[in-house]
Amino acid sequence: ILNVEQSPQSLHVQEGDSTNFTCSFPSSNFYALHWYRWETAKSPEALFVMTLNGDEKKKGRISATLNTKEGYSYLYIKGSQPEDSATYLCAYTPNQAGTALIFGKGTTLSVSS
Amino acid sequence: NAGVTQTPKFQVLKTGQSMTLQCAQDMNHNSMYWYRQDPGMGLRLIYYSASEGTTDKGEVPNGYNVSRLNKREFSLRLESAAPSQTSVYFCASSEEVGRQTQYFGPGTRLLVL
Numbered sequence: 001i002l003n004v005e006q007s008p009q010s011l012h013v014q015e016g017d018s019t020n021f022t023c024s025f026p027s028s029n030f031y032a033l034h035w036y037r038w039e040t041a042k043s044p045e046a047l048f049v050m051t052l053n054g055d056e057k058k059k060g061r062i063s064a065t066l067n068t069k070e071g072y073s074y075l076y077i078k079g080s081q082p083e084d085s086a087t088y089l090c091a092y093t094p095n096q097a098g099t100a101l102i103f104g105k106g107t108t109l110s111v112s113s
Numbered sequence: 114n115a116g117v118t119q120t121p122k123f124q125v126l127k128t129g130q131s132m133t134l135q136c137a138q139d140m141n142h143n144s145m146y147w148y149r150q151d152p153g154m155g156l157r158l159i160y161y162s163a164s165e166g167t168t169d170k171g172e173v174p175n176g177y178n179v180s181r182l183n184k185r186e187f188s189l190r191l192e193s194a195a196p197s198q199t200s201v202y203f204c205a206s207s208e209e210v211g212r213q214t215q216y217f218g219p220g221t222r223l224l225v226l
Contacts, residue, residue, distance in 0.1 A: 031211075031212060032211075032212060034215075042219075043203060043217035043218060043219055043220060044156070044203075044215075044217050045217075046214040046215070046216075049213075049214055089155065089156065091215075093211045093212055094211075099210070099211045100144075100146060100158055100161045100169075100171065100210055100211050101158075101211055101215060103155055103156045103157075103158075104155060105153070105154065105155035106155050
């Protein structure tokens with residue numbers, strides 16, 4: 001069974017704090033790692049797709065890194081704002097044709113002003 | 114360009130009733146998916162369709178059936194609803210299975226009494 005683990009499960013920070021979360025996935029048979037942002041009462045929206053070891057992606061104050069050899073990805077948020085409050089999901093794609101994304105359970109971020 | 118649409122938005126069923134959740138996408142995507150979201154469980158894959166004419170089981174297929182009616186539409190049927198199927202159901206699509214960004218519909222909230 002392929003497992004994707006995310007930590008922490010939830011996180012509460014103050015406005016302006018920087019924070020980061022971890023996604024762990026099987027390091028063998030890797031194809032891609034996805035990050036999604038999921039606001040309450042909305043649908044998940046894609047943030048990043050990363051495929052190469054050492055990949056770094058950035059979107060405004062949010063960035064992500066990828067280490068395929070050890071099987072982890074970090075998502076960073078710099079200077080958190082209340083509008084960053086959401087659940088952040090990562091999903092792993094194994095290098096096997098026809099296999100759907102395998103999602104982690106997410107990290108729920110709450111940012112207080 | 115509506116993206117992924119789902120109907121209905123909300124439904125209440127009695128135990129034993131049947132219903133079909135509808136999903137359509139207008140992005141000419143090959144692959145479509147059905148997920149359920151439950152508290153603390155993240156997104157769990159019910160069924161997916163890699164391409165028109167094919168369907169495969171996901172992590173939690175029991176109690177559900179699917180039909181890939183054409184390239185645009187992918188329906189999920191509950192033949193005999195149970196309280197354990199109370200959940201929020203999301204449909205998603207991508208260019209090909211597993212390897213591309215998934216685009217999610219707005220969700221269907223289902224309550225089984």
